Structures are given as C-alpha cells and as structure tokens.
Amino acid sequence: MSAELEQQLRAAFGRLPKPSREASARARSAALAAIGPSGGRSSSVLVLVFVAVAFAVGAGAAALAATGNLRVDIGARQKPARPVPTRLSVPPRSHGLALVAGGKLWLATRNGLRIEGMPVSAAELSPRALYAVVGLGSSLVALAPGNRRPWVHPTGGRVAAASWSPDGLKIAYVVARPGGYQLRIIEGDGSPDGLLVGHVGAVKPSWRPDALAVAYVDSRGRAAVYDLATGKPRTFDTQKCVGRARAVAYAPLGRRLAVAGVGGVAVIERWNRPQACFGLEQDLAINGLTWVGTRALATTDNGFTGIGRSAFRGYRLTANAQLDGTGGATTSKRLRAVAASSDGRPIVAFQPAPGTVELAIVHRVTPASRALGVQKALVRVHARASAVSISWR
Amino acid sequence: MRIRSDAKLVELARRGSRDAAAELFARHWRAAWRAAYVVTGRRELADDVAQDAFERAFAALSRFDERRPFGPWLHRIVVNRCLDLLRTERRLVAGEAELARLEWHDVSAGDQELLDAVAGLSLQRRVVVVLRYGLGYTPTAIAELLGIPTGTVNSRLARALEELRADYEVNDVGRA
Numbered sequence: 001m002s003a004e005l006e007q008q009l010r011a012a013f014g015r016l017p018k019p020s021r022e023a024s025a026r027a028r029s030a031a032l033a034a035i036g037p038s039g040g041r042s043s044s045v046l047v048l049v050f051v052a053v054a055f056a057v058g059a060g061a062a063a064l065a066a067t068g069n070l071r072v073d074i075g076a077r078q079k080p081a082r083p084v085p086t087r088l089s090v091p092p093r094s095h096g097l098a099l100v101a102g103g104k105l106w107l108a109t110r111n112g113l114r115i116e117g118m119p120v121s122a123a124e125l126s127p128r129a130l131y132a133v134v135g136l137g138s139s140l141v142a143l144a145p146g147n148r149r150p151w152v153h154p155t156g157g158r159v160a161a162a163s164w165s166p167d168g169l170k171i172a173y174v175v176a177r178p179g180g181y182q183l184r185i186i187e188g189d190g191s192p193d194g195l196l197v198g199h200v201g202a203v204k205p206s207w208r209p210d211a212l213a214v215a216y217v218d219s220r221g222r223a224a225v226y227d228l229a230t231g232k233p234r235t236f237d238t239q240k241c242v243g244r245a246r247a248v249a250y251a252p253l254g255r256r257l258a259v260a261g262v263g264g265v266a267v268i269e270r271w272n273r274p275q276a277c278f279g280l281e282q283d284l285a286i287n288g289l290t291w292v293g294t295r296a297l298a299t300t301d302n303g304f305t306g307i308g309r310s311a312f313r314g315y316r317l318t319a320n321a322q323l324d325g326t327g328g329a330t331t332s333k334r335l336r337a338v339a340a341s342s343d344g345r346p347i348v349a350f351q352p353a354p355g356t357v358e359l360a361i362v363h364r365v366t367p368a369s370r371a372l373g374v375q376k377a378l379v380r381v382h383a384r385a386s387a388v389s390i391s392w393r
Numbered sequence: 394m395r396i397r398s399d400a401k402l403v404e405l406a407r408r409g410s411r412d413a414a415a416e417l418f419a420r421h422w423r424a425a426w427r428a429a430y431v432v433t434g435r436r437e438l439a440d441d442v443a444q445d446a447f448e449r450a451f452a453a454l455s456r457f458d459e460r461r462p463f464g465p466w467l468h469r470i471v472v473n474r475c476l477d478l479l480r481t482e483r484r485l486v487a488g489e490a491e492l493a494r495l496e497w498h499d500v501s502a503g504d505q506e507l508l509d510a511v512a513g514l515s516l517q518r519r520v521v522v523v524l525r526y527g528l529g530y531t532p533t534a535i536a537e538l539l540g541i542p543t544g545t546v547n548s549r550l551a552r553a554l555e556e557l558r559a560d561y562e563v564n565d566v567g568r569a
Contacts, residue, residue, distance in 0.1 A: 002554055002558070005554060005558055006526060006554070009507065009511070009522065009526035009527075010526050012503075012504040012507045012508060013431065013523070013526055013527035015504055016427045016431065016527075017430075018423060018426075019426040019427075019430075019439070020440070023426075023440040023443075026440075026444065027418075027426075027440070027443060027447055028415065028418050028422070030448050031418050031444070031448055031450075031451050032415060032418070034449075034451040034452040035406055035411070035414050035451040035454060252445070253444065253445060253448075294438070294441035294442075294478070295437065295438065295441065319435070319436070319437050344477060344478065
C-alpha cells in the first residue's frame with residue numbers, strides 16, 4: 001500500500017499543471033534583472049557611502065550630543081537581546097529597529113548603533129540597518145556605528161518623513177518648505193539632493209523594490225508614483241476608494257501598491273486597470289499600513305467612532321484581484337503604527353497608558369475573541385503618542 | 394549543442410552572463426514553481442513565491458558556494474519562502490478555513506483528492522513529501538537541504554504517508 005501510495009504521489013506531482021506563460025515571463029524578467037549590472041554599482045557606491053560617513057566621524061558625535069535630550073552609544077556589538085522594557089532590543093532575525101514617538105527616537109541595530117530619546121522629526125534605517133538617517137532641526141543627518149561621524153545635509157525645513165531605497169543608494173524625503181511639502185531625493189552618501197515633486201502630502205514615501213520609482217501622496221491626497229527612469233510622476237485616482245490617502249506602501253515584489261486613507265484601502269495592481277478597493281462604511285483614523293506578504297496587508301487604526309477600541313485589520317488580495325477583509329483584532333490599547341520585517345512579521349506601536357508608548361511584535365489574532373495578541377513588549381518609552389513611526393530591518 | 398552544467402552556468406551568470414542566467418532559469422523554473430504550488434496550494438502564491446525565490450537566488454549568486462549544486466539551494470529558498478508566507482498568513486488571518494481554501498486548477502479529480510490530502514498535512518510534513526515525491530530528493534538530501542537530521546526526515550515521511558493512507562482509506566469508504 002505504501003509503495004502504491006508513493007507511486008501515486010510521484011505520478012500526481014508529475015501531472016501538475018505548468019506555471020502560466022505570463023507568470024513565467026514575469027519571473028524570468030525579474031530574475032534576470034536581479035543579476036543585472038546594479039550589483040557591482042551598489043557595492044561600490046556603498047563603499048563610497050561607508051568612506052564618506054567614516055570621513056565625517058569626529059564632529060558628529062559632539063554635534064549630536066549637543067542636541068540635548070540625547071544618548072548615543074556607539075561601538076560594541078550588541079549582545080543577543082534580553083528584553084528590557086525600557087531599553088530597545090533588536091528582535092531575532094532582524095538587523096535593527098527604530099521607533100519615533102512624540103518627536104523622539106529610540107533605535108538599536110545589530111552592528112552597535114543605539115540611540116535613546118534623541119529629538120528628531122523623522123527616522124529611517126538603511127537596508128540591513130547599517131546606517132540610519134534622521135530629521136534633526138532643519139537638517140537630514142546620517143548616523144553610523146563605530147568611531148565614524150555622520151554627514152549632515154541642510155534641508156531648509158523640517159523633515160517630515162524619510163525612506164531609504166532598497167538598494168541603499170538613495171533616500172527620498174518629505175520636507176516642509178514655505179508653501180507646502182516637497183518630495184526630494186538625496187544620495188546615500190549625502191551628496192547634493194534634488195527636487196522630485198514640488199507639492200506633496202506629509203506622508204512617508206515608499207520605494208519600489210527595484211529602487212526605480214517612489215510612491216507618495218500628492219497635495220490633493222491622491223496616491224502617485226514618481227518614475228526615476230522617465231522622470232515623470234503618475235497620479236492615481238484613489239480618492240473614490242480611500243478618500244484622502246494617509247499611507248502608501250509598495251508590495252514586497254513591487255508589483256502592487258497599497259494605499260490607505262480614512263475611507264478604506266486600495267491596491268493598484270495593474271496600472272491601467274481599476275484598483276482593488278476595500279471601502280469602509282465609516283471613516284477610520286488609519287495610522288499604519290504594511291504588507292505582510294505578497295498578497296496580504298495589515299492596517300492599524302483607532303476604531304470606529306464610539307467603540308473606543310483600536311483595530312489591527314488584515315486584508316488579502318484574492319485570485320480575481322478583489323481585496324478581502326480577512327478579519328483582524330481589536331485592543332483597548334490605542335494602536336499608533338504598524339510595520340513589518342522583510343519576512344512579513346508585523347510589529348505595532350501602541351499606547352498602554354497616557355505618556356507611554358510600547359512596541360511589540362504581533363503574535364496572533366485569536367479567532368474566537370478577535371483579541372490582538374502581541375509578544376512581550378520590546379520597549380516601553382515615555383513619550384507622547386503622536387506622530388509615531390517604526391522602521392524595522 | 395553542448396549542454397553546460399549548472400555549475401558552469403552559475404559561474405557565467407556570476408560574471409554577468411544573462412544568457413547563462415536565462416538557461417538556469419529555464420532549467421529550474423518549472424520544478425521550483427510546482428514545489429511552491431503544492432506547498433502553498435494556490436497558483437498566485439506559487440507565482441509570487443517562485444519568482445521571489447529566483448530573484449533572491451540570482452541576487453545572491455556572488456555568495457553561492459559553487460562547489461554545491463544549484464538546484465537544492467534554490468529549492469531551499471523556495472521552501473523557506475513558502476513557509477515564511479504561510480506561517481505569517483496563519484498567524485494573521487483569523488479563520489483557518491480561509492487559509493485552507495485551495496485552488497487546484499487543471500488537475501484531475503483523482504489527483505485533486507490526493508493533493509488535497511497532501512495540503513492537509515502539517516507544513517513540516519508537507520514540505521518533506523513535496524521534496525521527496527515531487528522533486529525526487531533522497532531523505533539524506535532533504536535532511537541536508539532543510540538542515541535537519543535524516544532520522545527526522547524519515548520519521549516525517551513515514552508519518553505523512555501514514556496520515557495520507559488513513560485519509561485515503563476514509564475516502565475509499567466514503568466512495569463505496
């Protein structure tokens with residue numbers, strides 16, 4: 001019987017259908033692009049970044065220390081973390097984690113960069129958390145571990161959000177300038193930056209994984225993409241579905257763009273086709289959006305009016321390009337932000353009590369109670385729970 | 394035409410030969426996709442996972458130990474991506490029934506029953522069954538690929554077959 005079953009299994013696997021031509025062509029093209037010439041360039045430019053950052057070392061520490069409520073430990077490799085509630089630890093299988101809450105930064109990376117309570121307007125870790133970039137006053141400042149100084153780039157205004165490109169070569173950032181917010185781009189080594197879009201929303205940009213396009217929210221609250229190859233922006237009419245967009249996020253493979261707003265969540269999959277839409281009957285204060293797989297999304301919000309519970313909601317893109325709400329969970333703690341690791345583990349920032357913010361990895365959504373289960377908090381900080389953002393690498 | 398070995402193709406691809414990379418892709422794409430299809434049970438997920446695995450593999454060719462065979466390395470990436478994806482989904486999605494919804498297309502009724510039974514196995518058992526009977530690896534090779542002892546592979550296989558057999562017997566009774 002066993003041999004017969006084994007034969008049946010071999011035969012059934014042998015008769016499995018083939019992948020579609022479309023999927024095969026898409027995968028071939030993406031796979032070949034992965035071995036393209038960019039590899040060599042990436043490493044050489046990263047070396048340049050490294051050298052440039054190293055060159056800048058001495059002045060930075062002093063300059064940062066002079067900023068006030070700041071503690072920076074630079075140098076020794078951090079030991080595998082034993083969770084300490086008031087000291088941020090790097091979760092397993094990741095390179096670094098940064099939390100901004102109430103205008104302050106807590107950051108820890110595997111290679112020894114640690115910051116606690118630094119006043120910033122925005123922060124973002126580079127891929128693999130080798131560096132960090134923060135908005136400090138009217139400057140964009142890059143930080144690196146070891147005895148190296150950061151570079152400082154005057155931005156002429158407060159940096160509202162920054163996003164490091166997946167290849168580590170560029171940083172897109174949104175800066176407040178007279179007349180509105182601008183989307184600008186700067187090389188990872190801090191060399192002079194350039195203007196991409198003159199009037200945008202104060203929303204964190206999202207890079208396409210090939211680093212050739214940046215998604216953002218335009219000044220009218222619509223999702224848009226700036227294509228670096230053509231130098232042209234493209235706007236999508238997402239307002240019908242989501243209202244004013246509050247967050248944009250490229251999917252892990254870059255084939256889909258998710259947009260979240262007060263009225264719902266939309267996914268743009270094919271640029272010239274109608275977007276998949278999950279509309280809400282009542283406006284929500286969505287404050288976080290992240291992909292947790294190539295077809296799965298999660299958002300955090302403060303719940304519907306009168307309910308008094310925050311919600312972590314899941315959505316899945318179906319085979320026929322519809323967006324299904326796959327349920328979620330609520331919590332009495334107010335959720336403030338969500339992010340995901342490269343392998344799709346979500347992490348949330350929440351407010352357990354006024355004046356404190358905690359960061360924890362989502363463990364489970366319990367089906368029966370619909371309660372949000374989180375692992376032991378990675379850190380508990382004393383900060384206002386406004387403008388909370390997470391960067392996890 | 395002379396058939397070049399995987400090792401030779403890897404070496405050429407590392408030096409930037411797109412032809413060599415394309416040949417590697419053509420040689421391994423279908424098997425990688427089928428493995429992803431059986432493990433995930435969904436065509437769209439298989440498309441995503443297999444593509445992602447190739448992208449990761451090609452992007453990491455410079456770190457690949459060329460003394461080792463390319464196929465098992467690629468299949469390891471495919472399997473790990475499937476596991477990551479399914480575990481994340483399982484953790485996040487409330488209803489397990491939602492996850493269990495399978496989409497076998499272009500598969501005969503008999504095969505569909507068997508594949509459904511395979512999909513009903515735990516992830517760990519499903520993976521070894523796919524590697525053993527779908528991709529033809531020996532238990533020793535599976536052990537090396539997954540980084541677990543050969544005894545564990547054998548025991549997972551034995552239990553998986555036992556479970557499948559029981560499932561089949563139940564189905565037989567149901568059909569009678």
